[in-house]
Amino acid sequence: MSSTTTGIDPAIFETAREGIARVHQNIRSVITIDAAKLEYLIAAKIAGGHVMLADSHGVGKTSLARALAGSIRWSDQDRTSEGVDISNFNRIQCTVDLLPQDILGFNRFDMNNNSYVFNSGPIFAHFVLCDEINLLTPKTQGSFFQAMEEQKVSIEGTTYALPEPFFIISTMNLRGAHLFPLPAPQLDRFMLQLSMGYPDEEAEIQIVHRHGTEDSWKGFAPVAGVNELIAWQKLVDEVTINEDVVSYIVRFTRRTRGYPGVVTGCSPRAGIKMSRLARALALVRGMNYVTIDLVKELLVPTLAHRLELEDPGQQPADVLRRIEQEVTA
Numbered sequence: 001m002s003s004t005t006t007g008i009d010p011a012i013f014e015t016a017r018e019g020i021a022r023v024h025q026n027i028r029s030v031i032t033i034d035a036a037k038l039e040y041l042i043a044a045k046i047a048g049g050h051v052m053l054a055d056s057h058g059v060g061k062t063s064l065a066r067a068l069a070g071s072i073r074w075s076d077q078d079r080t081s082e083g084v085d086i087s088n089f090n091r092i093q094c095t096v097d098l099l100p101q102d103i104l105g106f107n108r109f110d111m112n113n114n115s116y117v118f119n120s121g122p123i124f125a126h127f128v129l130c131d132e133i134n135l136l137t138p139k140t141q142g143s144f145f146q147a148m149e150e151q152k153v154s155i156e157g158t159t160y161a162l163p164e165p166f167f168i169i170s171t172m173n174l175r176g177a178h179l180f181p182l183p184a185p186q187l188d189r190f191m192l193q194l195s196m197g198y199p200d201e202e203a204e205i206q207i208v209h210r211h212g213t214e215d216s217w218k219g220f221a222p223v224a225g226v227n228e229l230i231a232w233q234k235l236v237d238e239v240t241i242n243e244d245v246v247s248y249i250v251r252f253t254r255r256t257r258g259y260p261g262v263v264t265g266c267s268p269r270a271g272i273k274m275s276r277l278a279r280a281l282a283l284v285r286g287m288n289y290v291t292i293d294l295v296k297e298l299l300v301p302t303l304a305h306r307l308e309l310e311d312p313g314q315q316p317a318d319v320l321r322r323i324e325q326e327v328t329a
Contacts, residue, residue, distance in 0.1 A: 008235075008238045008288065010288060012235065013235070013283065013286055013287070013288045014286055016231070016232050016235055016283055016286075017283070017284070017285065017286030019224055019228050019232070020042060020046070020224075020232065020283070020284050022223040022224060023042060023068075023071045023072075023223060023224050024038055024039065024042060024284075025223075026067070026071045026220070026223045027064070027067045027068060027071055029220065030063070030067050030210070030216065030217055030220050031060055031063055031064050031067050032060070032199055032203050032206060032207050032210075033060070033064060033196055034196075034197075036297075037194055037196070037301075039281060039284050039285070040192060040194060040277075040281065040298070040301055041064075041068065041192070041194060042068070042284055043277055043280035043281040043283070043284045044191045044192045044277060044280070045068065045165075045167050045229075046229070046232045046233055046236060046280040046283065046284065047191060047233075047236055047276045047277050047279070047280035048165070048166075048167075048233055048236075048276070049190070049191025049192060049273060049276065049277060050148055050167065050168040050169065050170070050189065050190050050191055050192075051167075051168075051169045051170070051190060051191065051192045051193070051194065052133075052169075052170050052171075052172055052187070052190040052192070052193040052194070052305065053065070053169065053170070053171045053172070053193075053194055053195070053196065054171075054172045054174060054193055054194070054195055054305075055171070055172075055173075055174065055195050055196050055197070056173070056174055056175065056198075057173065059196045059197070059198060059199075060196060060207075061131075061171040061196065062091075062129065062131055062171060064196065065129040065131075065169045065171070066129070067220070068127075068169065069088070069089040069127040069129070070089075070220060070221075070222065071222055071223055071224060072126075072127070072222055072224055072225070072226055072229055073222035073223075073224065073225045073226060074088035074089075074126060074222075074226050075088075075226055078126070078163060080124070080160055080161050080162070080163060081161050082158075082160050082161065084118065084120045084124055084160055085120065085124070086124055086125060086126065086163045087122070087124065087125040087126070088125065088126055088127065089125060089126070089127045089128075089129070090122035090123075090124075090125035090127075090128050090129070091122070091128075091129040091131060092122050092123075092128065092129065092130045092131065093131050093132070094130060094131060094132045094133055094134075094135040094136045094140075095135055095136075096135055096136070096137060098136055098137075098140050099139075099140060100139065100140050100142070100143035101121065101155075102121060102140075103121045103122060103123050103140065103143050103144070104121045104123055104143055104147075104153050104155050105118060105119050105120040105121035105123070105124070105153075105155055106118075106119055106121075106155070106156070107119070107155070107156050118155070118158075118160075120160075123143075123144075123147055123153060123162065124160075124162065124163070125163070126163050126165055126166060126167065126226070127167050127169075128166075128167070128168045128169070129169055129170075129171075130144070130168060130169070130170040130171070131170075131171050132171055132172070132173055133170040133171065133172055133182065134172045134173060134179045134180055134181065134182060135173075135179065135180070136180060137180055138180055138183065141180065141182060141183070141186060142186075144168070144186065144189075145185070145186065145189070147162060147166075147168070148168060148186075148189040148190075149189055151164075151166050164230070165226070165229055165230060165233060170190070184264060184306075184308060187305050187306060188267055188269055188270070188306055189269075190305065191273045191276075191277055191302065192277065192301050192302055193301060193304065193305035194301055232283065235283060236276065236279045236280045236283055237279075238288070239279035239280075239282050239283055239287070239288055239289065239290060240288060240289040240290065241275060241278065241279055241289070241290040242289070242290075244292070244329075245278075245290050245291070245292055245295060246275065248292050248295060248327070248329055249271050249274050249275055249278075249295060250271055251327050252299070252323065252324075252327050253265070253266040253267075253268070253270050253271045253274070253303070255323050255326065255327055256303070256307060256319075256320075256323060259319065259323060261309055261310050261311060261314060261319065262307055262308070262309060262310070262319060263308040263309060263310055264307065264308035265306075265307065266303055266306045266307070267306070270302070270303055270306050273302060274295065274298060274302050274303070275290075277298060277302060278290045278294055278295050278298060281294060281297075281298065282294060292329045296324060299320050299324060300316075300317045300320055300321075303316075303320055304316035304317050304320060307319060307320075
């Protein structure tokens with residue numbers, strides 16, 4: 001028995017695949033990235049999840065986020081139900097002295113009107129790039145919790161809804177001074193963690209040629225409307241995920257708990273995120289159903305950042321691959 005409806009015209013899935021492919025090709029016209037990793041990133045956006053790009057300096061994390069946001073044609077004017085103006089794209093450059101109100105906003109007293117006025121922060125955008133998030137202190141990192149999980153923020157007793165669609169892509173440096181590790185509950189809120197890695201020599205030559213001039217982004221423009229993105233997000237629910245696939249996801253995530261060498265395994269939230277991401281990736285590839293092989297493909301990028309290991313020198317990916325050999329499909 002499937003957990004989703006199956007009466008959708010297959011042509012609708014093909015139309016979505018073609019539109020998503022335009023976005024994929026548009027990004028790769030300016031960014032050098034593995035095609036499958038870019039599929040995962042686009043799928044996370046369509047699934048309504050948030051993405052962490054964990055990598056070294058200078059590999060193109062910020063440019064990738066810029067290309068992803070710039071591939072969507074956003075509305076000219078948008079506001080929340082409370083009347084707060086919404087930006088299409090905001091970038092938060094994280095520093096150790098940034099405070100929660102610098103991200104969420106604050107109330108200021110207007111002497112002329114003798115009343116408080118809300119000054120919204122950069123979190124009020126459809127697409128938020130949080131650059132170098134682990135430079136933030138734990139207090140400021142915590143300002144993202146409610147936004148990422150509930151798509152709203154509470155400021156001085158008032159709750160404000162965030163827009164639809166709403167997407168956070170964060171970058172995290174793997175090395176450097178003054179870094180604050182993200183707590184497990186916050187990492188668990190990221191649907192996906194990716195590493196772009198260093199390109200091979202041939203690709204790096206192409207990067208130097210492409211971006212060695214000031215007009216390297218000349219001609220780059222949106223290729224899909226925000227209404228298309230919203231339609232793709234709704235279509236994710238129509239992708240079939242059979243009970244045997246759901247059972248595999250649950251058995252796998254449960255196996256991580258109490259596994260030798262694992263201090264903290266995957267929460268039920270991990271299975272929920274995996275299920276939705278797998279549906280979105282199927283949609284990206286023009287499929288109207290999820291396979292177990294597709295789930296296996298997503299195990300490391302979806303689950304590795306959720307594991308806490310006894311030995312910090314051990315790689316979570318290695319643990320997940322061992323579990324994969326033990327959990328039968």
